[in-house]
Amino acid sequence: MQEALALRVRGVVKTFGEGPTAVSAVKGVDLDVHGGEVVLIMGPSGSGKTTLLSIMGALMKPTSGDVWLGEEQITALSETRLPAIRLRHLGFIFQDFNLLSALSALENVEIVMNLAGGRGAGTRRRAEGLLSDLGLGERLNHRPADLSGGEKQRVAIARALANEPSLLLCDEPTANLDSKIGHDTVLRLRAIADEQGRSVVIVSHDDRIRPHADRVLWLEDGELGEMARMEIDPVCGMPIDPEKAAATLQVDDRTYYFCSQGCRREFEERLAEEGRPPAST
Amino acid sequence: MAVNVAQRNFFESRTRMAVTVGGVAFAMILVLVLDGVFAGAMAGVTAYIDMTPFDLVVSQQGVRNLHMTSSQFPSADLSRVERVPGVRRVDSILFTSAFLVTGDKRSLAYLIGYEQGRLGAPPAGADVPRNLGHGEIVLDKRIAAENALALGDYLSVLGRRFKVAGFVTGSVSITNSVAYIRRDDFAAATRQRGIASFGLVAVLPGTSPATVEARVRRAVPDLNVLTKSQFADSERRVISDMSTEIIRLMNLVGFLIGLSVVGLTTYTATLAKLREFGVLKALGAPHARLLGIVFQQAVLSIALGLIAAVAITLALAFALTLADTNIRIAVELGSIGRLGVASLIIAVLASAAPMLRVSLIEPADVFRR
Numbered sequence: 001m002q003e004a005l006a007l008r009v010r011g012v013v014k015t016f017g018e019g020p021t022a023v024s025a026v027k028g029v030d031l032d033v034h035g036g037e038v039v040l041i042m043g044p045s046g047s048g049k050t051t052l053l054s055i056m057g058a059l060m061k062p063t064s065g066d067v068w069l070g071e072e073q074i075t076a077l078s079e080t081r082l083p084a085i086r087l088r089h090l091g092f093i094f095q096d097f098n099l100l101s102a103l104s105a106l107e108n109v110e111i112v113m114n115l116a117g118g119r120g121a122g123t124r125r126r127a128e129g130l131l132s133d134l135g136l137g138e139r140l141n142h143r144p145a146d147l148s149g150g151e152k153q154r155v156a157i158a159r160a161l162a163n164e165p166s167l168l169l170c171d172e173p174t175a176n177l178d179s180k181i182g183h184d185t186v187l188r189l190r191a192i193a194d195e196q197g198r199s200v201v202i203v204s205h206d207d208r209i210r211p212h213a214d215r216v217l218w219l220e221d222g223e224l225g226e227m228a229r230m231e232i233d234p235v236c237g238m239p240i241d242p243e244k245a246a247a248t249l250q251v252d253d254r255t256y257y258f259c260s261q262g263c264r265r266e267f268e269e270r271l272a273e274e275g276r277p278p279a280s281t
Numbered sequence: 282m283a284v285n286v287a288q289r290n291f292f293e294s295r296t297r298m299a300v301t302v303g304g305v306a307f308a309m310i311l312v313l314v315l316d317g318v319f320a321g322a323m324a325g326v327t328a329y330i331d332m333t334p335f336d337l338v339v340s341q342q343g344v345r346n347l348h349m350t351s352s353q354f355p356s357a358d359l360s361r362v363e364r365v366p367g368v369r370r371v372d373s374i375l376f377t378s379a380f381l382v383t384g385d386k387r388s389l390a391y392l393i394g395y396e397q398g399r400l401g402a403p404p405a406g407a408d409v410p411r412n413l414g415h416g417e418i419v420l421d422k423r424i425a426a427e428n429a430l431a432l433g434d435y436l437s438v439l440g441r442r443f444k445v446a447g448f449v450t451g452s453v454s455i456t457n458s459v460a461y462i463r464r465d466d467f468a469a470a471t472r473q474r475g476i477a478s479f480g481l482v483a484v485l486p487g488t489s490p491a492t493v494e495a496r497v498r499r500a501v502p503d504l505n506v507l508t509k510s511q512f513a514d515s516e517r518r519v520i521s522d523m524s525t526e527i528i529r530l531m532n533l534v535g536f537l538i539g540l541s542v543v544g545l546t547t548y549t550a551t552l553a554k555l556r557e558f559g560v561l562k563a564l565g566a567p568h569a570r571l572l573g574i575v576f577q578q579a580v581l582s583i584a585l586g587l588i589a590a591v592a593i594t595l596a597l598a599f600a601l602t603l604a605d606t607n608i609r610i611a612v613e614l615g616s617i618g619r620l621g622v623a624s625l626i627i628a629v630l631a632s633a634a635p636m637l638r639v640s641l642i643e644p645a646d647v648f649r650r
Contacts (some may be wrong), residue, residue, distance in 0.1 A: 084565060098647060
């Protein structure tokens with residue numbers, strides 16, 4: 001049985017500016033994220049991933065459309081109520097970790113609990129427990145400057161989990177980590193979804209995350225599509241929506257899709273070198 | 282206990298903290314030392330009034346203090362004061378401001394002409410002769426030292442030579458010191474016969490000076506009468522009024538330096554942490570909490586600066602006491618209190634711009650790289 005909806009996005013549009021200089025970053029996005037589900041959103045730079053993440057995270061109001069977090073329609077809430085929603089129902093994980101440099105690892109987790117009203121020894125013990133579970137029991141009193149990239153990201157994960165949110169929003173969580181640590185981070189996020197039933201939305205360029213996601217979505221020019229429907233440009237490796245391909249080429253019984261005429265020309269040259277001319281275009 | 286972000290931020294960079302606290306302390310020391318020097322000097326202004334035992338003072342109508350005044354009235358008028366119920370005794374002194382001249386050195390003094398064993402005489406002490414002879418003078422020990430005068434040496438005052446016959450201590454103030462000669466020497470030098478400058482009144486034990494003052498005022502309406510404390514207050518006010526402008530100006534300079542230092546350091550410290558403020562905002566920190574962090578950092582700068590300034594000023598005051606100089610720093614609680622209030626105003630003003638900056642942070646900027 002499928003878990004209840006943790007996040008529902010309906011017809012979300014975000015336009016920056018007005019008139020002829022207006023730029024639409026997100027165009028009518030619909031998205032459902034279920035409890036315990038890991039959703040990966042990929043797409044080229046400037047495709048609107050961060051804008052969509054900000055809207056889902058109650059950090060930015062959409063121009064139109066609605067977002068529900070559980071049963072709460074967060075797009076209908078006033079600005080003054082949004083901080084409490086972010087604090088108690090959302091966990092954020094950033095590419096640059098964004099830890100507070102003057103605080104220890106323990107304090108970085110504890111401060112978020114404090115903001116939600118947590119105080120005293122019980123709160124401290126809970127923060128210690130979260131960090132210990134992530135293998136940082138020996139690094140509690142170290143400041144971020146004294147931690148490795150992987151350790152910083154684990155502190156950030158502990159901080160994101162501090163107030164037991166239903167949804168984790170991760171912005172390029174593996175970008176500043178080496179492949180082993182990045183893989184370890186993705187496995188942790190997967191485990192959080194599986195074991196704790198929290199939903200995880202990851203925005204990333206990192207292809208290695210794909211096998212661990214329940215669903216992979218492709219965002220391009222502000223529009224969201226299922227990655228399963230995407231074709232891969234054989235030259236540059238970019239996922240292409242078949243309906244929006246800049247060029248196509250039929251070779252034998254297979255159709256190739258290209259992001260540009262340049263990629264198609266390069267592909268034709270390769271075929272010519274192999275003595276396999278295309279059947280048709 | 283909650284994590285104190287302001288405190289952690291403040292102590293994160295030792296260099297920045299030292300610069301901030303040092304700068305604030307410097308500005309506050311400027312204010313405290315100036316206030317202290319002034320208070321130290323003012324403490325000596327009423328030296329004669331303080332060390333002379335009397336309850337009321339009678340003077341020429343309109344004269345309410347010693348500094349830069351001249352009081353003259355017939356000595357015979359004091360007999361009317363003597364008859365007022367509650368008056369134990371009345372003695373008169375002659376008074377003028379005069380230069381004590383030694384070679385080419387001149388030192389301004391309140392010159393008192395007194396009668397032996399009467400009110401107005403120098404306080405009894407080891408260095409004060411029981412009976413002052415004609416042509417003899419008692420002056421402050423510090424003035425004597427500055428002018429290299431020892432017992433038996435001569436100086437000029439009121440155009441006559443006087444022999445140093447004794448010393449008093451503690452009479453040096455921001456304006457002058459106190460010197461004593463016989464009343465008849467004073468009268469002869471100034472050709473004043475049957476004249477008094479001030480009448481010093483002692484009231485009967487158990488009688489209120491204020492009650493007797495009212496009776497004296499009714500009995501001799503052509504003379505001015507004040508209690509000892511009124512006379513001292515009036516003397517202090519005259520001196521302080523003359524110095525208030527410069528003190529205010531220097532206090533303003535200290536305030537502006539303090540404001541600049543705290544404002545600049547709080548602003549740069551906030552700018553340095555702007556991204557972290559954005560992160561806290563994105564995570565859900567209430568707006569007031571963020572502003573509180575900025576204000577608390579400013580208060581920490583001010584509080585530590587104030588503590589350092591008071592400690593350094595007290596040490597300086599102690600060092601000056603040991604060095605036995607003419608400058609005395611009296612650090613008064615009132616001065617520290619006023620500085621504390623000014624500091625709080627500085628903290629509020631210095632936090633305003635950084636608070637505005639924090640208010641303008643967009644939480645979504647946290648995703649920018």
